[in-house]
Amino acid sequence: MSHDAAGNVDVLSEADASRLHEARKRILDQLGKVIVGQEHVIDEILICLFSRGHVMLEGVPGLAKTLMISTLAKTLDLSFSRIQFTPDLMPADVTGTEIIEEDRATGHREFRFMQGPLFANVVLADEINRTPPKTQAALLEAMQERQVTVGRNRHELGNPFFVLATQNPIEQEGTYPLPEAQQDRFMFKVFVEYPSFDEEFEVARRTTGTQTSVVEPVLTAEEILRLQQLVRQVPISDHVVRYVLSLVRQTRVGSEGVPDFVNELVGWGAGPRAVQFLILGGKARALLKGRFHVQVEDIQALANAVLRHRMVVNFAAESDGITSDDVIQRIIAATPTTEDELSRDARFQKIFAS
Known part of the structure; x- marks a missing residue:
């Protein structure tokens, strides 16, 4: 890590930047012993981890979401906990509770936090939409403030702290959809898709024999914290920041310069947190790809994961089978990528002036 003239640690060196790229390769090598394919999912999870964000994974049962997350924890040498969310789960079952403990020698009793x-x-918050809102809300403070409050006492969580939640998209009976405030805490919403034929062939071959794989840790908690600091040092040009703002502000129905198709198809759009997460995600992606600066390509690659759960299409769009991903891609297609085009376009002059 290099220093500027005043001695501050805020200059990203080539050696520092290459560390995250190398870390990705080592993590993928270890995960590849257990997980077949799903490289784009793993990349997006790593981007969130190194950006200090949280991830929502959505996919049908049997796609190894839980196995992927538990194996990742082993490769990162981190403590791992799985919470199976059910309708009868209480907030104290998630955060912990205070119990009365008696000293047998003195007979003195006192509260102790368990x-x-x-x-x-x-x-891992498994099937998070199967538990009532009261228990879902127990995660809110933890995800945002990295602490929990029980009684009158606050308890700091571990560092790093990383929540990965899963949802099953095909079962709606007996579920409690996450409110918008809860969804906004997740940096990414990632879709886990079915494997290709070759990938599924390899899964079948590996899992029906006697082969076992040992995953070795490649990063410690301290190393992860250092890499998280490196991500924030990645430079980003004003042009790319304006491009991020252009994408996000075009999701806001009724605002100046918003395309007609957004006003026709979207119920409400993304807030400022989407801008922050797109920039941080772009910085992490650049380092993971071995680059030392953020490009428009990084923002475009992450736009769906950041925006799909922060904007909601209206009933008219749903009835036509149009998803938020479809609208996001149309917004990207309608947004110039160069600084000159953005500055000359009258529609974007209105967006920047609003």
Whole structure:
């Protein structure tokens, strides 16, 4: 890590930048011993991890979401906890609770906090939409403030702290859809797709024999914290920041310069947190790809994962089978990528002036 003239640690060196790129390769090598394919999912999870964000994974049962997350925790040498969300799960089952403990020698009694499964570096919130809103809300403070409040006491969570939640998109009966405030805490919403034929062939071959694989840790908690600091040092040009703002502000229905198709198809759009997460994600992606600056390509690659759960299409769009991903891609197609085009376009002059 290099220093500027005043001695501050804020200059990203080539050696520092290459560390995250090399870390990605080592993590993929270890995960490849257990997980077949899903490289784009793993990349987006790593981007969130190194950006200090959280991930929502959505996919049908049997796509190894839980296995992927638990194996990742092993490769990162982090403590791992799985919470199976059910309709009868209470907030204290997640955060922990205070119990009365008696000293047998003196007879003195006092409250002692017993930590819940939330006190781990990597927390898997499995089928998070199966538990009532009261329990879902127990995660809000933890994800945002990295602490929990029980009674009158606050308890700091571990560092790093990374929540990965899963949802099953095909079962709606007996579920409690996450409110918008809860969804906004997740940096990415990632779709886990079916494997290709070759990938599924390899899965079948590996999992029906006697082969076992040992995953070795490649990064410690301290190394992850250092890499998270490196991500924030990645430079980003004003042009790319304006491009991010252009994308996000075009999702806001009724605002100046918003395309007609957005006003026709979208119920509401993304807030400022989407801008922050797109920039941080772009910085992490650049380093993971071995580059030392953010490009428009990085923002475009992450736009769906950041925006799909922060903007909601209206009933008319749903009835026509139009998803938020479709609208996001149309916004990207309608947005110039160069600084000159953005500055000359009258529609974007209105967006920047509003």
